[in-house]
Amino acid sequence: xxxxxxxxxxxxxxxxxxxxxxxxxxxxxxxxxxxxxxxxxxxxxxxxxxxxxxxxxxxxxxxxxxxxxxxxxxxxxxxxxxxxxxxxxxxxxxxxxxxxxxxxxxxxxxxxxxxxxxxxxxxxxxxxxxxxxxxxxxxxxxxxxxxxxxxxxx
Ligand SMILES: [Zn+2]
Ligand SMILES: [Zn+2]
Numbered sequence: 200x201x202x203x204x205x206x207x208x209x210x211x212x213x214x215x216x217x218x219x220x221x222x223x224x225x226x227x228x229x230x231x232x233x234x235x236x237x238x239x240x241x242x243x244x245x246x247x248x249x250x251x252x253x254x255x256x257x258x259x260x261x262x263x264x265x266x267x268x269x270x271x272x273x274x275x276x277x278x279x280x281x282x283x284x285x286x287x288x289x290x291x292x293x294x295x296x297x298x299x300x301x302x303x304x305x306x307x308x309x310x311x312x313x314x315x316x317x318x319x320x321x322x323x324x325x326x327x328x329x330x331x332x333x334x335x336x337x338x339x340x341x342x343x344x345x346x347x348x349x350x351x352x353x
Pocket of ligand 2: 337338344
């Protein structure tokens, strides 16, 4: 039985696999974050794309994500904090991803923001071009970007 790469100490089939296969939705932002890490490890690039805010999906460089996923040696994940409702439809997860590139161990610390639309949580990607603060929000809410998801992308 494959241990889940998200380091939940569960087997993959009982953890992130049903999420990756679309049988289940992540229940919260931490589960989504962990399943996205596991998707990088297992090179489920479509899952990375599908779990990003829909309006940002077209901005993602799938080939680059696939290359990064494949060429990186994934060494583990530490979730530090999960704030499930920093706002009614927003959550934050602080984590460290451990990996090695060309044999050199590295750490990536991030405070990621997530937004819930309907029943689904989505990752907000801070690395793709973002709208101006006065534009309608990327998540599809009627509020301006700065009053919605923009406040979490500093
Ligand atoms: Zn998992
Ligand atoms: Zn928003």
